[in-house]
Amino acid sequence: NHNILLRYRCHGPPIRFTSVSSAEMHYISNELDGLRGGSDTVVVISIWSHFSTFPVQVYIRRLRHIRRAVIRLLNREPATLVLIRTANLQKLDPESSLFNSDWFSQQLDAVLRAMFKGLNVQLVDAWEMTLAHHHPHQLHPPPDIISNMVNFILTHICPVRRKRRRG
DSSP, X not given: OOOOOOOOOEEOSOOSOSSSOGGGEEOHHHXXXXXXXXXXXXXXXXXXXXXXXXXXXXXXXXXXXXXXXXXXXXXXXXXXXXXXXXXXXXOOOTTGGGTOOHHHHHHHHHHHHHHHTTXXXXXXXXXXXXXXXXXOOOSSOOHHHHHHHHHHHHHHHSOOOOOOOOO
């Protein structure tokens, strides 16, 4: 009805689940380089969780490539809307706390924010959204929080226009 195409891509390695074929994994920087961009294009990037079991240098290297690709995209088409979802808090039961921590996730989040500071991108602050909500922390936030994130994204895609006063 609205001529909208939504395309989801799983980012390239590292990845911690096996249900995705390697042929379906694409590096975000390559995907961004393949976009035409423009005022009718919205890009939402979420990348942090699969890097939480690797040294921060691996994450920094990946973010550098993504940052350069975002700059190239915005240079080609400055009207392209780029949103980047930050890390969020997660449930740390005895098993997952062996290989994850909110402290390290917060370090990754700080790196992400620093890497994209000063660029014409919008942050979807998942950290604050999960911290402020009454729901227990989960790696994959519950529907209420996802709904808040989607609503936030939509405020950038479909801004409310003021009605003109009749006078």
